[in-house]
Amino acid sequence: MKKIIVFIGILATALSSCSNYIEEDNRSYGSAEEYYITAPGFESLVNVNYAALKEIYGADPYLFESGTDMYSDGRNQEPSDRGLSTYTSLTSGSYGVDQLYRSCFSAIQQANKGIYYxxxxxxxxxxxxxxxELKFLRANAYFLLVQTYGGVPIVLENINTAVTSFDRNSAEEVYTQIIKDLNEALPDVGNEAYNGRVNKRAVQNLLAKVYLTKGYETFGTSSDFTTAATLADAVIAGQPLNVSFENVVKPGNEMNPETIFSVQFSVTSNAAGITSLGNSQNYWFGAYLGPANTGKYPNRSYTLCPTPYALSLFEKGDKRWENTFMTEIAAEYYQYYTAADRTKLKINHFYEPAWYTLTERDTYIASHPDLGAIKAPATLPPGYHPWGSYSSAVTASSDFQLICVRKFDDPASPYSGASSANYNSTPVTPASNRSSTRDFIIARLGETYLVAAEAYFKAGNSATALTYLNEVRRRAGGGTTGVIPVLTTININTILDERGRELLGEYHRWFDLKRTGTLIERTVLYNPKITNSSAFEGKNGSKKILRPIPQSALDLNRNKNFPQNPAY
Incomplete structure (x- = not known):
């Protein structure tokens, strides 16, 4: 197994504290080497590994969400050549291609250092x-890499000097290493309730996703799906989805009983860099609403916005609709969170759901005079946005024209000051938008139910798959049966639709489509900015499914036998 790699400027230095639960102790005992062989020094080194997660998940989400059925450009466009959002111009030098490559290998090097010491x-x-814990964190980084780029170099040593020649391992070898790390971690990590550190449940959950994903690969087997189902069962352990969806996504409630693993942030850890040490999850997936420095509005990008398909997924009675999107906007956006009685708020903007009848429309307008006066019998108030008028398919020309995703809102987040308009040409420094200190949830029980459903379906057990899928829908209907229909048939599209409703914006979608082999089909069908499969045509007759190996990594590699992915 080849184990050498060039670290393209990624050797991690002391990162900021990871959370209120895991904090790095930077006291000096002389050299780092002397400090790491002490108990507090080693503890600090492990905590740096948790902090490395901030760089993986804290910045731009293009590699996680762009170019899918759920999101496309809004009024602003993805930076540079829009390669990740539209594929046609995607090359190894496209903006954002190297983000995961750099941050994951930085995390891997940190884990190797910890394992060495x-x-x-x-x-x-x-x-x-x-x-x-270190082996889990290394496995998580490699899992992101192998899904995104295919086979990558496997490095397991603590490397302190630059290495300028490296070989590429196969995807199968990378999966073998991931599973080895996780199986070795499982008996050793703690079994306590989740407190910010990796525990057995987190390891089992990641293993379930790894086996599920591996099952689709050419080297995968049907037993991978069976194993994934068994592991997902162990994670669920009979726990129903009893936390309301509103409380699952409520700001400040990220440590609820359904959270399995998260990247933890805190106001204290962000104090030295108000807009640079948090995450940017609150910044994406919605319309820019005007100057936020007045305190009235959040800072949005207007860059990744929900497609018509994403919005059409929600049915009447699905609590995820109003808890995923800000369907009503008051005179000040954050009054939604601060008002003692929301029913008394003056609503300036309303986004009509797909199921509204004309009677429901008239009733709503009559009861909300602050939407604006009706100019003529056939004209809607200026603040009333009818169904079909606020998706990413619309050419937006003014603020509030597209709907906002609110499930990541951070009312405590300061205005970052970054101009979203710059994204049409010159990329804004990603750190300038990272002002949220809400914990970034990587794994939660609702998704585990969906992993179980998919695993059982692929293993040939549709009845059990439906049971898991319908538990997600039961919670979405407000905890009662019959509010939204119980599904009686299942296929990969019903699973992907439910994942779209439950997990919108949660940094899973590109991996979901790539895993299930539906990336091209569903993106062309549902993304208004990618209307032909020719966008995925690459070199040598290959499709642009995997992302390209970053050009910066190839340029620094003296081993010229390192192959690029075939489409690039």
Whole structure:
């Protein structure tokens, strides 16, 4: 197994504290090497590994969400050549292609360093658990890499000097290493309730997703789906989805009983960099609403906006509709969170759902005079946005024209000051938009139910798959049966539709489509900016399914036998 790699400017330095739960101790005991062999020094080194997650998930989401059935450009466009959002111009040098490559290999190097020092540091009762945590974090980084780029170099050593020649391992070898790391971590990590650290449930959850994804690969087998289902069962352990969807996405409630693993942020850890040390999840997936420095509006990008398909997924009675989108906007946006009685708010904008009848429309307008006076019998108030008028298919020319995703709102987030208009040409420094200190949830129980449903479906057990899928829908209907219909048939599209409703914006979608082999079909069908499969045509008759290996990595590699992905 080849184990050498060039680190393209990614050797991680001391990162900021990871959370209120896991904080790096930067006290000096002389050299770093001397410090890491002490118990507090090693603990600090492990905590740096958790902090590395901030760089993986904290910045631009293009590699996670762009170029899918759920999101396309809004009034602003993705930076540079729009390669990740439209594929036609996607090359190894496109903006954002190297984001995961750099941040994941940085995390891998940090994990390797921690595992190396675990063999020579002071022995403590917590040491085995910390080694397991490091192996989980390394496996998570490799899982993101192998899904995005295919086979990548496997490096397991602590490297302190630049290496300028490296070989590429196969995707199958990378999956083998991921599964090895997770199986070794499982017996050693803690079994306590989630408190910010990796526990057994988090390891089992990631293993379930790894086996599910591997099952679709050419080297996968049907037993991978069976294993994934068994692991998802172990994670669920009979726990129903009893937290309301509103409370699942409520700001400040990220440590609810359904959270399995998250990247944790805090106001304290962001104090030294108000708009640079948090995450940017609150910044994406919605319309820019005007100057936010007045305190009235959040800072939005207007760059990744929901497609007509994404909006059409929601049915009447599905609580995820109003808890995913800000369907009503008061005179000040954040009054939604601060008002003692929301029913008394003056609503300036309303986004009509797909199921509204003309009678419901008239009733709503009559009861909300602040939407604006009706100019003529056939004219709607200026603040009333009828169904079909506010998706990314619309050429937006003014603020409020497209709907906002509110499930990531952070009322405590300061205005970043970055001009979203710059994204039409010169990319804004990603750090300038990272002002949210809400925890970034990577894994939660609602998704595990959907992983179980998909695994059982692929294993040939549709009845059990439907049971898991309908539990997600039961919660979405407000906890009662019959509010939204119970599904009686299942296929990969019904699973992907439900994942779209439940997980909109949660950094899973591109991986979902790539995993299930539906990336081209569903993107062409539902993305208004990609209307022909020719957008995916690459070199040598290959399709642009995998992302290209970053050009910066290829340029620094003296081994010229390192192959680029065939479409590039």
């Amino acid at each position: 675990s063999t020579i540091t002071e022995k403590t009762t917590s040491l085995p658990a910390r080694i397991g």
